[in-house]
Amino acid sequence: MSGLDLPGDLGLWSVLLAVIGGAIRVSTPFLFVSLGETITERSGRINLGLEGTLVFGAMSAYATAVLTGSAWAGVAVAGLAGGLFGLLHGWICRLPRVNDVALGIALMLFGSGLAFFFGKAFIQPSAPQLPAIPFGNWSDLAQVRAALQINVLFLIGAALSVFLWWALRNTRIGLVVRIVGDSTDAARAMGYDVDRVRLLATGAGGVLAGIGGAYLSLYYPGSWNEGISSGQGLMAVALVVFARWNPLACFGAALLFGGAGALGPALQSVGVSQGYYLFYAAPYVLTLGVLIATSSPNHALAGAPGELGQAK
Amino acid sequence: MVADTATTDAASADSAVAAPRAPAGLQLRAWAARRAEAAVIPLGALALGLGLFSLFLASLGKSPAAFLDLVYRGGFGSSFALQNSLQRAAPLLFAALCVALPARLGLVVIGGEGAIVLGGLAAAAVATPLSGAPGGLGIALMALAALLTGALWLGAVGALRAWRGVNETIASLLMSYIAIALANHLIEGWLRDPASLNKPSTRTLDEAFRVGPLPGLEVHWGLAVGLVACLLAWVLTERTTLGFAARIAGGNVRAAQIQGLPVGRLITGFTALGGALAALAGFFEVAAVHGNANGSLVAGYGYTGILIAFLARQNPLAIPPVAFLLGGIEASSGLIQRRLHVPDATILVLEGLLFLLVLMGETLYGRFKVFSPHLWGDKQAAAGLKPSGAPAP
Numbered sequence: 001m002s003g004l005d006l007p008g009d010l011g012l013w014s015v016l017l018a019v020i021g022g023a024i025r026v027s028t029p030f031l032f033v034s035l036g037e038t039i040t041e042r043s044g045r046i047n048l049g050l051e052g053t054l055v056f057g058a059m060s061a062y063a064t065a066v067l068t069g070s071a072w073a074g075v076a077v078a079g080l081a082g083g084l085f086g087l088l089h090g091w092i093c094r095l096p097r098v099n100d101v102a103l104g105i106a107l108m109l110f111g112s113g114l115a116f117f118f119g120k121a122f123i124q125p126s127a128p129q130l131p132a133i134p135f136g137n138w139s140d141l142a143q144v145r146a147a148l149q150i151n152v153l154f155l156i157g158a159a160l161s162v163f164l165w166w167a168l169r170n171t172r173i174g175l176v177v178r179i180v181g182d183s184t185d186a187a188r189a190m191g192y193d194v195d196r197v198r199l200l201a202t203g204a205g206g207v208l209a210g211i212g213g214a215y216l217s218l219y220y221p222g223s224w225n226e227g228i229s230s231g232q233g234l235m236a237v238a239l240v241v242f243a244r245w246n247p248l249a250c251f252g253a254a255l256l257f258g259g260a261g262a263l264g265p266a267l268q269s270v271g272v273s274q275g276y277y278l279f280y281a282a283p284y285v286l287t288l289g290v291l292i293a294t295s296s297p298n299h300a301l302a303g304a305p306g307e308l309g310q311a312k
Numbered sequence: 313m314v315a316d317t318a319t320t321d322a323a324s325a326d327s328a329v330a331a332p333r334a335p336a337g338l339q340l341r342a343w344a345a346r347r348a349e350a351a352v353i354p355l356g357a358l359a360l361g362l363g364l365f366s367l368f369l370a371s372l373g374k375s376p377a378a379f380l381d382l383v384y385r386g387g388f389g390s391s392f393a394l395q396n397s398l399q400r401a402a403p404l405l406f407a408a409l410c411v412a413l414p415a416r417l418g419l420v421v422i423g424g425e426g427a428i429v430l431g432g433l434a435a436a437a438v439a440t441p442l443s444g445a446p447g448g449l450g451i452a453l454m455a456l457a458a459l460l461t462g463a464l465w466l467g468a469v470g471a472l473r474a475w476r477g478v479n480e481t482i483a484s485l486l487m488s489y490i491a492i493a494l495a496n497h498l499i500e501g502w503l504r505d506p507a508s509l510n511k512p513s514t515r516t517l518d519e520a521f522r523v524g525p526l527p528g529l530e531v532h533w534g535l536a537v538g539l540v541a542c543l544l545a546w547v548l549t550e551r552t553t554l555g556f557a558a559r560i561a562g563g564n565v566r567a568a569q570i571q572g573l574p575v576g577r578l579i580t581g582f583t584a585l586g587g588a589l590a591a592l593a594g595f596f597e598v599a600a601v602h603g604n605a606n607g608s609l610v611a612g613y614g615y616t617g618i619l620i621a622f623l624a625r626q627n628p629l630a631i632p633p634v635a636f637l638l639g640g641i642e643a644s645s646g647l648i649q650r651r652l653h654v655p656d657a658t659i660l661v662l663e664g665l666l667f668l669l670v671l672m673g674e675t676l677y678g679r680f681k682v683f684s685p686h687l688w689g690d691k692q693a694a695a696g697l698k699p700s701g702a703p704a705p
Binding site: 048092095096097098099101102103105106107109110111112113114115116117120230231234235237238241275276277278280281284285287288291292295296297 | 420422472474475476477478479481482483485486487489490493494496497500501615618619622654655656657658660661662663664665667668671672674675677
């Protein structure tokens with residue numbers, strides 16, 4: 001096979017491989033939600049409700065895939081449902097004196113509640129899964145092959161982060177979103193409808209979060225249950241601050257968080273069962289640490305949309 | 313008992329209309345009009361939410377009338393149901409205060425669930441080495457352990473907000489997930505009672521350490537303590553300089569700093585107090601309900617508490633009636649599941665819908681002339697209006 005000289009019993013190497021493979025596997029929902037939230041926050045609004053959107057996306061994708069037999073139909077429905085949640089957030093937020101943070105919490109509860117309500121019937125049946133491309137066939141090590149089994153949605157997400165990075169800088173739409181996010185007054189003076197841009201940006205964010213949910217239920221972990229997300233949508237929102245509202249940085253940050261999320265299962269797979277719950281908490285601790293490290297008490301963060309501080 | 317702040321408000325608004333035209337009466341009328349607005353808009357949102365939810369049920373072929381009947385019977389219709397609702401309302405009082413107190417400073421703290429779980433765990437952990445001590449001492453130390461744990465846990469979130477600018481909403485929810493993971497780890501590890509086989513839990517408390525029911529009721533003392541806490545929280549926020557300072561800091565941080573107010577310490581103090589109170593709910597769950605700390609501590613009280621605080625518009629005195637209402641709705645959940653054959657998440661859907669509508673209601677404040685204090689009390693403003701044109705509320 002290769003120049004890698006691995007002993008028969010891989011030991012720690014297999015943990016590392018599992019974490020790398022896990023980072024690729026686990027990061028996709030983080031990536032989609034954080035890209036969606038980047039679009040929303042760049043327009044000057046914060047949507048904390050993406051956690052609920054993620055859960056509802058996971059449920060609706062799974063249910064659609066079970067009923068139609070097509071995983072891609074599930075992805076489409078999840079994106080559509082996510083978009084509706086985003087539009088709902090954007091529409092309510094344009095009412096005067098409605099707090100976008102509190103509204104996000106309400107949508108988090110509402111989205112999860114609806115998903116649990118309609119998802120009850122779909123916990124048992126199994127749905128067709130999204131396809132993955134085996135990039136590891138050159139190796140005869142099972143661990144390497146497993147780690148490089150890469151899902152199509154991950155590749156789409158990676159391409160999307162490059163595209164969004166380019167589009168926010170170089171396209172007219174990207175410019176309008178940034179103007180609205182940086183200064184409501186400037187945008188109004190230029191004749192843009194601020195509320196409409198934010199409505200659409202929140203809707204677009206919802207679409208991506210819904211697709212992230214589809215990945216959860218249709219690929220990894222690949223089933224539907226009520227604990228499927230447990231805060232991943234919220235961590236992805238925190239990750240946007242860490243990534244400084246830059247889609248390319250979102251990609252790197254999502255991989256980092258995916259790796260942290262994969263640590264627990266990877267250690268468990270080699271028989272480390274002590275402290276399982278603590279490893280399970282690793283992504284939350286990492287998110288909190290990153291939040292503390294990247295926040296600043298006195299001045300706005302570099303790259304932060306100007307209107308966001310007022311929205312918080 | 314305390315369930316009727318809203319109707320009291322409405323009643324006082326009526327009596328205020330009939331009051332003599334003395335200046336005091338006018339002031340009372342102006343006050344009542346403003347208060348009536350704070351009661352009528354959330355109640356309207358509540359009614360609209362129930363209406364929309366009825367449509368939701370009807371579209372699924374379930375009878376809304378049967379649903380309402382089951383909520384009444386399961387939550388309020390009998391002595392047993394009422395006691396059950398009050399029992400559930402007890403932790404909700406603390407959980408809602410955990411949101412309402414930091415809200416004075418303009419903070420949205422949603423990590424009450426974690427403080428509840430860790431509070432309960434701390435109480436149970438302290439009880440084990442104290443085994444055999446006098447009951448009163450044991451209970452006091454358990455409560456103290458819970459209070460301190462909760463204060464440190466959420467006070468840390470406040471301190472991070474104050475001195476590092478960390479978003480308290482996200483941080484508190486992350487802390488909540490961490491708290492639950494930590495509690496699971498300890499309950500299945502160090503603190504596990506080897507005798508608990510199927511359901512991992514800590515050692516069962518000494519009988520002397522159990523908190524009993526209120527005299528003449530089956531509801532535990534947590535309810536009474538929670539009501540007193542709501543009252544004290546109201547005094548703190550409305551009648552003390554500390555509460556006033558917090559409100560100024562919540563309105564405009566820069567102005568408060570220029571005034572020389574210790575904004576950082578206020579933020580840390582109020583979040584710590586909220587955390588301590590939420591943890592007290594965990595203490596009562598362990599000492600009065602479960603008898604040990606186990607997975608049942610993660611019951612979602614923290615999340616319902618968020619909804620209650622927003623329904624009560626962060627007013628500590630409005631929390632008890634709202635908590636009683638939602639305690640009753642949640643108490644009827646089991647009955648509704650069995651009779652209507654719907655998933656347990658039905659109540660979650662209703663709660664999420666109510667939450668959305670209550671927030672949308674925020675936009676209506678000040679839109680209705682009926683509630684304008686000027687119309688009812690302020691003579692100078694009233695002079696500009698037709699004297700006979702004042703409609704009844």
